[in-house]
Amino acid sequence: MGRDFLALLRPWQWTKNLFIFLPLFFALKIFELDLLIRACEAFVFFCLLSSAVYVGNDFFDLAEDRRHPAKRNRPLAAGRVSVKQASTALVTLLFLGLTGSWLMGPLMLALSILYLLINVLYTLKVKHHAIIDIMFIATGFVIRIFVGGVATGVTIYPWIVVMTFLLALFLALGKRREDLIISTMSGEKTRKSIEGYNLPFIDAAMIVMAAVTIVAYVMYTLSSEVMAKFHTHQLYLTTFFVILGLLRYLQIAMVDQKISDPTEVILRDRFLQMAIVGWIISFGLLIYLR
Structure with a gap:
């Protein structure tokens, strides 16, 4: 029961809330303890709200999930967690998450x-x-950026909003691609929006979004304003890891065809993890060790 209840909350999806820390990172204040604590508090409360959203989705999608080849194994759809238990969890998560948010302002x-x-x-x-x-879906990621800014009081620059939105769109397209493949193979219409997609469209859209994201990132690293802010002209070097990560995600989606969920892909794929860690380390060294 404990494992099923934990699965209902989807703790692995909490990694999305790490976007809350990005404003602090780019503001060169990630090591200021008081602000870091504020960001951690926001992270915790948003994790509670995120889990509430997933539990709520499971309620509304119960009939649909029971027809889905993979989602039918979710705790609520499979009957391993009762509707009453899930309802109690939903109310508790909403109360704690909203109360914590209210206390933060x-x-x-x-x-x-x-x-x-x-x-x-x-x-x-x-x-x-x-x-x-x-x-x-992409807007949800942008809200996380603003949560990080509001929680810590740091300025949110337009470029971080744009880059987050573009990246989130790219990741979401990969998920829709997998939904389409599952729907085609099973013969079941797993979600209504699938009718508006096909593989050529999604593949083209993913390639376009990857290209736009790379171009936007390069323009950002070469911006005179950014170079002046961080006192370095070398940020363009970190583009290597951005391209590496995006191409790997495309490879997983189009060659391996194994994107069940972007978060799960990132958590299990060592190549993607190395690209992300490589970007964090290289970018961090360039802006913090000036």
């Missing part, structure tokens, strides 16, 4: 409520409409 509470509203809209309506569905 009105802006933090407003962002938390906005995040919940976007996910409710997604679950009830938006997820059935192709293209708009992945736009909403």
